[in-house]
Amino acid sequence: MNLASSVGLSTKPSLPRLHSLLNSYIESRNRKQALLLFRQLLEYNVKPNDLTFSLLLKACTSSSSSSSSSALNSVNVNREANQIHTHLLKSGVDRFMYVSTALLDLYMKLGCVRNAHRLFDDMPDRDVVSWNALICGFSRNGCDFEALKLFVQMCKEGFFPHQTTLVSLVPSCGRQELVSQGKSIHGFGIKAGLDSDSHVKNSLTSMYAKCADLEAAEHLFEEIVEKSVVSWNTMIGAYGQNGFFDEAMLAFKRMQEESVPANLVTMVSLLSANADPESTHCHATKTGLVNDASVITSLICQYATHGNTESGELLYKSLPQKNLVSLTALMSSYTEKGNLFQVMSCFAHLQRLEMKLDAVAMVCILHGMKDPMDFGLGLAFHAYGLKSGLSADSLVANGLISLYSRFDKIETAFSLLSEIHGKTLISWNSLISGCVQAGRPSDALEVFFQMKMSGHSPDAITISSLLSGCCQLGYLQFGGRLHNYVLRNNLEVEDFVGTALIDMYIKCGRIEHAERVFKSIKEPCLATWNSMISGYSLYGLEHEALACFSEMQKQGIKPDKITFLGVLAACTHGGLVQEGRKHFQIMREQFNVVPDLQHYACMVGLFGRAGLFEEALMFIRNMEMEPDFAVWATLLSACCIHQEVKLGEYVAKKLFFLDSNNGGFFVLMSNLYAVKGMWDEVARVREMMRETGGDGCSGISVIEMTSLEDMNVNLSSSKSSLNANAWQPLLSLY
DNA sequence: TAATTCGAAT
Numbered sequence: 001m002n003l004a005s006s007v008g009l010s011t012k013p014s015l016p017r018l019h020s021l022l023n024s025y026i027e028s029r030n031r032k033q034a035l036l037l038f039r040q041l042l043e044y045n046v047k048p049n050d051l052t053f054s055l056l057l058k059a060c061t062s063s064s065s066s067s068s069s070s071a072l073n074s075v076n077v078n079r080e081a082n083q084i085h086t087h088l089l090k091s092g093v094d095r096f097m098y099v100s101t102a103l104l105d106l107y108m109k110l111g112c113v114r115n116a117h118r119l120f121d122d123m124p125d126r127d128v129v130s131w132n133a134l135i136c137g138f139s140r141n142g143c144d145f146e147a148l149k150l151f152v153q154m155c156k157e158g159f160f161p162h163q164t165t166l167v168s169l170v171p172s173c174g175r176q177e178l179v180s181q182g183k184s185i186h187g188f189g190i191k192a193g194l195d196s197d198s199h200v201k202n203s204l205t206s207m208y209a210k211c212a213d214l215e216a217a218e219h220l221f222e223e224i225v226e227k228s229v230v231s232w233n234t235m236i237g238a239y240g241q242n243g244f245f246d247e248a249m250l251a252f253k254r255m256q257e258e259s260v261p262a263n264l265v266t267m268v269s270l271l272s273a274n275a276d277p278e279s280t281h282c283h284a285t286k287t288g289l290v291n292d293a294s295v296i297t298s299l300i301c302q303y304a305t306h307g308n309t310e311s312g313e314l315l316y317k318s319l320p321q322k323n324l325v326s327l328t329a330l331m332s333s334y335t336e337k338g339n340l341f342q343v344m345s346c347f348a349h350l351q352r353l354e355m356k357l358d359a360v361a362m363v364c365i366l367h368g369m370k371d372p373m374d375f376g377l378g379l380a381f382h383a384y385g386l387k388s389g390l391s392a393d394s395l396v397a398n399g400l401i402s403l404y405s406r407f408d409k410i411e412t413a414f415s416l417l418s419e420i421h422g423k424t425l426i427s428w429n430s431l432i433s434g435c436v437q438a439g440r441p442s443d444a445l446e447v448f449f450q451m452k453m454s455g456h457s458p459d460a461i462t463i464s465s466l467l468s469g470c471c472q473l474g475y476l477q478f479g480g481r482l483h484n485y486v487l488r489n490n491l492e493v494e495d496f497v498g499t500a501l502i503d504m505y506i507k508c509g510r511i512e513h514a515e516r517v518f519k520s521i522k523e524p525c526l527a528t529w530n531s532m533i534s535g536y537s538l539y540g541l542e543h544e545a546l547a548c549f550s551e552m553q554k555q556g557i558k559p560d561k562i563t564f565l566g567v568l569a570a571c572t573h574g575g576l577v578q579e580g581r582k583h584f585q586i587m588r589e590q591f592n593v594v595p596d597l598q599h600y601a602c603m604v605g606l607f608g609r610a611g612l613f614e615e616a617l618m619f620i621r622n623m624e625m626e627p628d629f630a631v632w633a634t635l636l637s638a639c640c641i642h643q644e645v646k647l648g649e650y651v652a653k654k655l656f657f658l659d660s661n662n663g664g665f666f667v668l669m670s671n672l673y674a675v676k677g678m679w680d681e682v683a684r685v686r687e688m689m690r691e692t693g694g695d696g697c698s699g700i701s702v703i704e705m706t707s708l709e710d711m712n713v714n715l716s717s718s719k720s721s722l723n724a725n726a727w728q729p730l731l732s733l734y
Numbered sequence: 735t736a737a738t739t740c741g742a743a744t
Contacts, residue, residue, distance in 0.1 A: 233735085237735095264735065265735045267735090296736080297736040300736090301736080323737095324737080325737045326736075327737085329736075329737045329738095331738095335738095358737095359739095360737055365738095367739065395739065396739090399738080401740090402740070426739065426740050430739075430740050432740080436741095461740050461741045463741085465741055468741080468742070496741045496742050497742080499743060500741075500743095503742065503743065526743080528742080532743090533743090534743070534744070563743090565743095565744050
C-alpha cells in the first residue's frame with residue numbers, strides 16, 4: 001500500500017503544508033499518523049526544520065499521555081522517541097534549545113529518565129525552561145531527591161527559578177521525610193517573590209496536605225485570592241487524604257456557592273473523600289462529567305465500598321471505551337463481595353477484548369481467591385504470571401505470598417519471598433501475616449527477625465500482625481517489647497495497633513495493661529471497643545463490660561454482632577438474666593443487628609446457667625434457624641451444673657444425632673453420667689475417648705515462656721521446626 | 735485526575 005495515500009499526500013509536499021497537517025494530527029491526538037507523515041517527508045527528501053520537530057514531538061507527547069499505554073505500546077513509543085532523537089541530531093536541529101527541551105519532556109513522560117538526563121547533559125545551551133523540564137521530569141518519575149539536587153545545581157549555575165520551577169519541584173516534597181525541604185522551598189519562594197502566584201500556592205497547599213499538615217494547607221488555600229477549580233480541587237483532595245470527609249464536602253459546597261464549576265478532578269476527589277456515590281453520580285450526570293473514564297472508575301469504587309456492585313456493573317457497561325483500570329475496579333468490587341465467579345467472567349471479558357492483565361489487576365484477582373476450593377485457580381494464575389512475566393513484579397510476588405499463605409503453603413511463600421529482588425516492607429509483611437494466619441506465629445517471628453536484618457523497620461501493619469501472633473504463643477514478654485517499640489517510635493496507638501495490643505494483653509492474662517492501653521486511645525473505633533468488652537467478659541468482669549458498652553454508645557459508636565457477643569457473654573458469666581434479655585432485645589430493635597447462632601447459644605447458656613430451663617427450651621423453639629451443636633451443648637452443660645438429668649438425656653440424644661464424632665460430645669456425656677452417678681458409664685465413655693484418640697483438644701497452656709529451653713519444648717509441639725539459635729537475638733532485639 | 739496488595743475485635 002502506498003504510504004502517501006494513507007496520510008493523504010500524493011505529491012512532494014511543501015514544509016508549510018506538512019506543518020499544517022501535523023497541527024491537525026495534534027488536534028486529533030493522532031500520534032501514528034504524525035509519525036507516518038514524518039517518515040514520508042524523509043522519503044521525499046524534504047528537510048525538516050525546528051518547527052517540524054517541535055510539532056512532531058508535540059503530537060507524540062499529547063497522545064502518549066492520554067492513550068492507555070500498555071507495556072508493549074510504550075516500548076514502541078520509546079523506540080520512536082529514540083529515532084526522532086537520531087534524526088534531530090542528524091539534521092542539526094538540536095541547536096534549537098526549545099526542540100531539545102521538547103524531546104527531553106517526551107523522554108520524561110515515557111519514563112526514560114536516563115535518556116532525558118543524557119540529552120540534557122549533551123545540550124550545548126540551557127535555559128530556565130529546559131531546567132524546569134528536567135526537574136519536573138525527575139519529580140514526576142518519583143526521583144524526589146534528584147529533583148531537589150538539580151534545583152540546587154540550577155541555582156548554583158546562576159539560573160533564577162521561575163514559578164513553574166517551584167510548581168515542578170514542590171510535589172517532590174509531598175512526603176513526611178521531606179517536609180523540611182518543602183518548607184525551605186516555600187521560604188525560598190517567599191523571598192524570591194514567587195509565592196503570590198496561585199499555581200505555586202496550589203502546589204504548596206497540596207504538599208502540606210500530603211505531609212499531613214492540614215493547618216498549613218488551609219492557611220495557604222485561604223491566601224489564594226482568585227481560587228480556581230484547581231485550588232478548590234486541591235483543598236477537597238487535601239481534606240479527603242487526611243480523612244476529613246465532612247470538611248471536604250463543606251469545601252465543595254463553598255465552591256458551588258462561589259460559582260466555580262466543578263470538573264472531573266472535583267468528582268474524583270469528592271469520591272475519594274468518601275462522598276455519597278448516588279448524589280455524586282447524580283451531580284456528575286447533570287454536569288456531563290460522567291462520560292469520563294476516571295470519574296466512572298471512581299464511582300465504581302465508591303459504589304463498591306457501599307456494597308453496591310450492581311451500579312458499578314452498569315457504569316462499567318456504560319463505558320464507550322473499555323479499559324483495564326475500570327475493569328480492575330469492577331473486579332475488586334466483586335472480590336469484596338466474595339464473588340469469584342464474576343471476577344472470572346471479568347477476566348474472560350478482558351481476554352475477549354484482547355487486553356492483558358497488569359500487575360494491579362493480577363493482584364486483585366489473586367486477592368479474590370480465599371476458599372480452599374479456589375487453590376487450583378490460584379495455581380493457574382501463578383502460571384499465567386510466570387508465562388506473561390508478571391510474576392517478576394514485586395506487587396504480584398507479594399500477592400502470591402498472601403495467596404499461598406492463605407492456603408497454608410508457607411514453604412512456597414517463603415521461597416517466593418526469597419526470589420523477590422527488591423523486597424519491600426509489604427513483601428515482608430505479607431509473609432509475616434501469612435505465617436500468623438496459617439497458625440505459625442513462631443515462623444512469623446523468625447521472618448520478622450530476618451526482616452530487621454535486611455534493614456527494614458516494622459510499621460503498624462508488621463506490629464499488628466506480630467501482636468496477634470503473640471496471642472497465639474501467649475508470648476507476653478515479646479508482646480511487651482513490641483509495645484515498647486511502638487511507644488519509642490511514635491507509631492500511632494489507634495485502631496489496629498491499639499486493638500492488637502489490647503487483645504494481646506487480654507490473651508496473655510494482663511487485663512490491667514489492656515485497660516491502660518485502652519485509656520490512652522483518644523477515639524477508640526468499633527473493633528477497639530469490642531476487644532475491651534469481650535476482654536472484660538472473658539475475665540468475668542460483667543459490670544465493667546456493660547459499663548464499657550454504654551460508654552461506647554455515648555461516644556456515638558454503633559455496636560455490631562461482635563459487640564453483642566461480648567455483651568451477652570458478659571451477662572452469661574455474671575448470671576445477669578434480666579440484662580441479657582434486655583440486650584438481646586435491643587440488639588435487633590434498636591441497633592438492627594440480626595442475631596446468629598452464637599448469640600442464640602449465649603442466650604441458652606444464660607437461661608440454662610440460671611436454671612431457667614423452660615425459658616431456655618422455649619427460646620430454642622422460637623429460634624429462626626436450626627439450633628446447631630453449640631446451642632444444644634450449652635444447654636447440656638447447664639443441665640450438668642443443675643443436675644437436670646432428664647432434660648440432660650434428652651439433649652444428649654439431640655447431640656448424638658447432630659454429631660456423634662464431635663470430641664466435645666464425649667466430654668459432655670461423661671459429665672452427664674457423672675452427675676447421675678453412673679460411674680460405669682463414665683468409664684465406658686472415657687474408654688471410647690481413648691480409643692478414638694482422646695477428645696482431640698488436649699494441649700498445653702503457655703502464659704509466659706521463661707527460658708529458651710521452655711520455649712523450644714513448647715514450640716517443638718507446634719508444626720514448625722525452630723532453630724534455637726535463631727531465637728537468641730530476638731531476646732535482645734531492642 | 736481513576737484500579738491492587740500487608741493489619742485488630744467472636
